[in-house]
Amino acid sequence: MIDREPAGSSRHGSNMDPSINIPVNRDAITEEVAAAFAESEVIPERYCRPDEVHDGIVVGHDDDEAYELPVVDMEKLLDPELAEAEIAKLGSACQDWGFFQLVNHGVDEQVVNEMKDSTVKFFSLPLESKRTVEIQDNGFEGFGHHYRRASGKLDWAESVILLTQPIQERNPEMWPTNPSSFRDALDKYSAEMTKLAMRIASIMATDLGVDQEALVGAFRDKQQSMAIHHYPPCRHPDKVIGITPHSDGLGLTLLLQLDDTPGLQIRKDGRWLPVRPRPGTFIINVADILEVLTNGAYKSVEHRVLADAEKGRTTIVTFHEAYVDGMVKPIPEVLKLNGAEARYKSIERLEYIKGNFVALSEGTRFLESLKI
Numbered sequence: 001m002i003d004r005e006p007a008g009s010s011r012h013g014s015n016m017d018p019s020i021n022i023p024v025n026r027d028a029i030t031e032e033v034a035a036a037f038a039e040s041e042v043i044p045e046r047y048c049r050p051d052e053v054h055d056g057i058v059v060g061h062d063d064d065e066a067y068e069l070p071v072v073d074m075e076k077l078l079d080p081e082l083a084e085a086e087i088a089k090l091g092s093a094c095q096d097w098g099f100f101q102l103v104n105h106g107v108d109e110q111v112v113n114e115m116k117d118s119t120v121k122f123f124s125l126p127l128e129s130k131r132t133v134e135i136q137d138n139g140f141e142g143f144g145h146h147y148r149r150a151s152g153k154l155d156w157a158e159s160v161i162l163l164t165q166p167i168q169e170r171n172p173e174m175w176p177t178n179p180s181s182f183r184d185a186l187d188k189y190s191a192e193m194t195k196l197a198m199r200i201a202s203i204m205a206t207d208l209g210v211d212q213e214a215l216v217g218a219f220r221d222k223q224q225s226m227a228i229h230h231y232p233p234c235r236h237p238d239k240v241i242g243i244t245p246h247s248d249g250l251g252l253t254l255l256l257q258l259d260d261t262p263g264l265q266i267r268k269d270g271r272w273l274p275v276r277p278r279p280g281t282f283i284i285n286v287a288d289i290l291e292v293l294t295n296g297a298y299k300s301v302e303h304r305v306l307a308d309a310e311k312g313r314t315t316i317v318t319f320h321e322a323y324v325d326g327m328v329k330p331i332p333e334v335l336k337l338n339g340a341e342a343r344y345k346s347i348e349r350l351e352y353i354k355g356n357f358v359a360l361s362e363g364t365r366f367l368e369s370l371k372i
């Protein structure tokens with residue numbers, strides 16, 4: 001096991017399986033941090049990373065090329081007359097971009113609104129209330145910073161991370177009770193996200209040309225977790241990073257943005273492409289495990305968040321794990337269909353999770369180590 005104790009707090013362990021010790025480092029949001037976020041005139045050293053902000057060309061609004069993410073329409077996906085073309089669109093988005101925007105998603109609007117409302121209320125509480133669900137030494141769940149990287153630099157955001165499925169693995173003590181609507185809203189939202197993820201998986205199976213069950217089965221009854229982020233505005237947006245560049249480690253990510261503040265950028269052809277917020281849509285992205293399952297047909301793409309000078313930004317990000325027979329590996333049907341050799345090593349699911357957390361803290365990409 002890799003176990004390091006950087007200065008400050010050390011947070012190890014996982015709620016996933018107490019028998020394996022996974023290094024997870026998340027720093028608390030202290031009064032000093034909250035004051036720096038609120039004032040943002042002087043950027044404390046631990047948040048100051050202008051070189052990283054300027055690392056890579058950002059595609060600008062004036063550039064000729066379209067930089068709108070592909071838009072996929074769920075109503076068309078489900079319409080027998082329009083499905084074929086729309087599924088092809090989804091497929092090529094997953095191959096070329098690793099991301100798409102989903103419109104007419106069919107997720108219960110009331111459930112979404114209650115979750116949004118509870119989230120906004122939670123982040124607007126005084127710090128001491130939010131700290132009632134602060135990250136603990138033995139887990140990755142709760143309120144605090146995002147994962148700390150090897151550089152020791154911190155992201156300009158406050159986040160609640162929770163394991164939301166399966167229900168019996170939840171840690172209710174980490175779920176906010178203020179506002180009083182929060183737990184019920186999250187419970188319902190989590191169920192809606194499971195339905196949406198399964199529906200998308202079944203459409204992806206059609207696109208890949210494999211049996212529904214080959215992909216849907218990989219996602220069924222697996223873990224779901226959520227990261228609920230608030231990125232405060234920052235007077236020096238060229239000095240701080242909202243979320244360090246990364247690709248998502250699990251299978252499929254469903255991102256809901258609560259406002260129209262820009263900030264998310266995805267890596268495309270070596271440049272950063274700002275995603276224009278589109279209210280009422282979900283941003284869906286292929287994560288590392290899905291890249292492995294599809295033997296590299298779908299791409300898990302790096303992304304980051306920058307801060308905005310004027311406005312805060314809030315997102316609710318839902319991650320779905322997937323694996324086959326306890327293993328993260330290319331789906332046998334996918335290989336058979338294409339007569340292809342596996343391009344990724346097979347790895348036991350908990351070993352994968354552990355390797356991924358280690359790589360995250362080291363600033364490397366675990367997926368790379370699995371490539372054959």
Ligand SMILES: O=C(O)CCC(=O)C(=O)O
Pocket residue numbers: 227229243248255264303305315317
């Ligand atoms: O908040 C966002 O827009 C992105 C968050 C993200 O990439 C993550 O939580 O993995």
Ligand SMILES: [Fe+2]
Pocket residue numbers: 246247248303
């Ligand atoms: Fe992400």
